[in-house]
Amino acid sequence: MNSRYIGQRLTYVLLAIFLVIYGLILAKDFLYPVAFGILLSYLLYPIVNFFEKKGVPRIVSILLTIILAVALFCSVTIFILKRANLFMDELPLFREKIVSHIESLQRYMEDEFGLPSERFKNFLLDRIFDIGTQSEKIFVTTTGTIFMLFMQPVYVFLFLYYRTKFAYFILKIVGRQNRIIAVEALREIAQVVTRYMLGVTTVVLILCIFNSLGLLLIGIKFPFLLGVISALFSFIPYFGNFIGGLVPFSFALLIEDSGVYALRIAIFVYCIHFFENNILSPNIVGNNIRINPFVIILGLIIGAMVWGIPGMLVAIPFLAMLKIVLKKVPRLLPYAYLLGTSGTRRHALTMENLRRFLKGVRNRFLKR
Secondary structure, three states, X not given: OHHXXXXXXXXXXXXXXXXXXHHHHHOHHHHHHHHHHHHHHHHHHHHHHHXXXXXXXXXXXXXXXXXXXXXXXXXXXXXXXXXXXXXXXXXXXXXXXXXXXXXXXXXXXXXXXXXXXXXXXXXXXXXXXXHHHHHHHHHHHHHHHHXXXXXXXXXXXXXXXXXXXXXXXXXXXXXXXXXXXXXXXXXXXXXXXXXXXXXXXXXXXXXXXXXXHHHHHHOOOOHHHHHHHHHHHHHOOOOHHHHHHHHHHHHHHHHOOOOHXXXXXXXXXXXXXXXXXXXXXXXXXXXXXXXXXXXXXXXXXXXXXXXXXXXXXXXXXXXXXXXXXXXXXXXXXXHHHXXXXXXXXXXXXXXXHHHHHHHHHHHHHHHO
């Protein structure tokens, strides 16, 4: 009877998970802009709170903050579009260079490996220029994206304006007996997500400068455009640096006359990745999320499967929110433990563990 009950409960849990994921996929065009609105609200909340503490009315504080954010966003967008326009002017020349490089690669593959030259060449050209044949799909996607961008200030305004009402709504749901726990959870979520969003945004802004200057010193064309675009991918944890690094690397490999540029960019991307993971993120973002890397990678993969790139961008903050909620409910503490980083500290690659290992090696050596 007990095993039958456990089996039924597991079935209901799996069915609920399946329905939730299916609902997320079905309503993604509505849900992911709302998710972005929530995260942007946490990002802008410290500025709004600063204005309110100075005696500025809430509506005015929110409007001033949104105007500042929109002005910054428009400045970055104009910067990218101006350089993208220069890039498009040279697109015919780039196409000729790509064809020339592929023909050289074709002759090399034929001489060294005996591969069919024309088939190999046509395969590469079809894959590279396939993007240009889907202009209609790109236009539709861009139009939808622009609409979502225009909706973000509306979502942010409403979330920030009604934030107290939403908090009281949650407190009414959990009941008087759980009110203290709910207040603690809400405060912790606000603190963790705000720090994470501010930290990640700061890291991306720094990487925009470093990437652009690095590509400028390497001597590649359009260093500022490629540097900013590659840095924006760093909003995605773990994979962002490498995905962004593929942009200037592919450009150098296909456009530049020498493969030395691509090699320099590969070394530069690795150095930036090391710098970001070991210096920038630990000191700016910190360890606020405290989710183990295995869960983060799974979250990114599932987010990509459900919502694509937007899913990868919002997966980690919402996992952090979920972990905080699980931690506050006694029956769900094991799941919070599974998501967290505790329990593996003695196996982690830290200076403390490294010193302990070297001390053990030295003691064993002295005994001999």
